[in-house]
Amino acid sequence: MRMRTGWVLPMLLGLAACSQSTFDPPERSGPIGLVDTGSGKQAWLAVIQEEERSRHVGGGSRSSGRWVTDYIYYLRLQAHDPANAQRLWAKDLKVLRDKEGGTGAEIRILGQQGEVVWVWVHDQVLALSARDGSLLADRATLAQANPEIAGVLPGELKFHTFIGKLVVTLADARLVGIEVPGYRATPYQVADERQFSYAVSLGTTWNGGHDTRDFGVRHGRFGEDWIGLLSEKEARDAEDDARGDHYADSADIDDEGAMARRTFWRATATAWSDDFLAYGGRKGVQGYCEDRAESAARDDDSNAFMRAAADGNLDDYSNGARATAPATHRQRIRDCIETFDAEKFKRIVKLERIANAGEWLQGRLLKAKAEPGAPQWIQRGIMMKPAVRAPLRLEDPDGVLVLHRTRMDAQGRLALSRVDGAFARTLWTAVLPYDALTNRWSVGSHVLLNGNWNEVREGVITRHEALLSLDLANGRWQAWDIGADAPLSKATGGD
Structure with missing residues (x-):
């Protein structure tokens, strides 16, 4: 026994000396997902790590034979605690050699649907438990639950979209939504083509990153106060605000960029914008609303004339009669007065620096999260412009x-x-x-x-x-x- 052991150990050491492995750093793949586990939140990351594994084959010594190198790819999912960012668990969902399609393999968190988190792994979508990441369903499960579409389930990421639920574009071009629990496929009707196209793009090309500037805004409304985080030069430009663009959105104020040392300013004087005054506002809100109602009536007249011309009924069109009924005209004025928002027509007249406020290089107020369903565009004056996000x-x-x-x-x-x-x-x-x-x-x-x-x-x-x-x-x-x-x-x- 002693002789045998003495022979085996050197042999094993020799074999170990003829193989080696190196690992590249893991790389995040796709957006990070904030998952509701039912008992709290977890941040889930999908990562890919490459191993280069070399071994010596042939010959009795390292001076003969040859080296063979394999590349192995680990498609991994891991969860982190939002309270300290430390990892809670990690799971290798797929391990692939280069010749098995490892190069270019994808893993991606698509979205959470109830207690299910959909994750794309290499050639299929997996349903994982939001509680612990355990496997709930795979391609075979979907085929078994939906035998009528089993033969047309696609094997490419680009045909899988998450938009509140997992939507699959089948090989025959039908769209189905996957319901949970049960994983039944039901016909899916796209309600908004632009929104759906955007969701497809996010699910295939976006890697989960934004530009640093996207997280900040240079002003906010705090009670009755307009507070801006501006440099001296930016504050002086903000006061040049005839149309109220700067009051409405600090993005319209000059940006000093990398050189900006910003501090807090308060708008101590405001006035009506030119957009309000130019459209009847010199007679107050009543005058503004009368002007807007009259403008709408002229549009009605123009549209009526165009319809009559298109129908060949110009003889029946009387230029002396208004297309808008008097009662409708009066109601438009009342509606305008009742819904009038003075904030949309204010302009900055004077800014004053807040005493003892600090200065911050390239400072911006961290934005609040967008409210669900909040409009992306709003009316400012007589124009539609991007909606402004409030500070956190x-x-x-x-x-x-x-x-x-x-x-x-x-x-x-x-x-x-x-x-x-x-x-x-x-x-x-x-x-x-x-x-x-x-x-x-x-x-x-x-x-x-x-x-x-x-x-x-x-x-x-x-x-x-x-x-x-x-x-x-x-x-x-x-x-x-x-x-x-x-x-x-x-x-x-x-x-």
């Missing part, structure tokens, strides 16, 4: 978050500062590891962030990405370095 409001104590940079050069990082409700005192400042913010979510007492930054070592630039949880009470954060597959220390992240 914090409570206990009242306040806002300012997203800004620590410095302009490559050593600069993004930071968040919590400012009190009077806009005069900074409660804390958290320097983040990021030079670019790509996504964020509000989760109770924390803000969950995703972003990236460059690390330079010995002249080599490496791009890093991390999921970070920020405690709103004190500004402390914890993070997970996705590429390093490990918790991120603040020293590593640049704090």
Whole structure:
């Protein structure tokens, strides 16, 4: 027995010496999903990691034979705690060699439908439990539940769209929605072609990132106050506001860009905009509404004339008679007065800097989450323009978050500062590891962030990405370095 053991051990060591593996850093694939588990939220990430596995074959020594290299791809799903960003669990949903289609293989979180999270993995969509990520259904399950479409279920991601539910474009061009539980396929009718096309694009090409500027806004309405976060130069431009564009949306105010050192300003004087005054407003709201009703009546007359001309009935068209009945005309005036919104017609006259307010390089107020069903376009004056998102409001104590940079050069990082409700005192400042913010979510007492930054070592630039949880009470954060597959220390992240 001793002789046998002494022979086997060197042989095993020799075999180990003839093989080796190296792993590339994991890379996020597709958007991060904030999943409702039924007992709280979890952030789910889909990642792909490549292994290069080499082994020596043939010959009795390393001087003969040859090296064979295999590339293996791990399609992995992992869940993180929004309160600290640390990983809760990880599952390899598929492991593929290069020759099995590993190169170009995809894994992607599509969306949550009740207790099911739909995830695309390589060549099929999987239904996973929102509670723990366990498998509930796969392609075979869908075929068994729907034998009438089993032969036309597609095997490509581009034919799977999540829009409140999983919608599948079958190989025969029919659309079906998958119901849960039960996984029955029912005919799906597209209600809004543009919305559906946008959902298809998000599900196939968007990797879950936004530009840093998209998370901020330079003004907000706080009670009766218009408060702007502006540089001196931007504030002076904001006061040039004849049409009220600057009052309505600070995006229309000049942007000083990288050089902007911003602080808080309050609009201490406002007036009616030219859009209001030019359309009867010099006689007040009544005059404005009478002018608008008269304009609508002229449009009615024009439309009536065009219809008569098209029908060849110009002889029956009388230019002296109004197309709008007097009762309708009066009702339009009443409706206009009742629904009149003075905020749409204000302009900035004077801004004053708020005393003791701090300054922030490239500072912007962190936006609030868009309300479900909120319009993307609103009427401002007589025109339709993009809807303005409000700043995120914090409570206990009242306040806002300012997203800004620590410095302009490559050593600069993004930071968040919590400012009190009077806009005069900074409660804390958290320097983040990021030079670019790509996504964020509000989760109770924390803000969950995703972003990236460059690390330079010995002249080599490496791009890093991390999921970070920020405690709103004190500004402390914890993070997970996705590429390093490990918790991120603040020293590593640049704090």
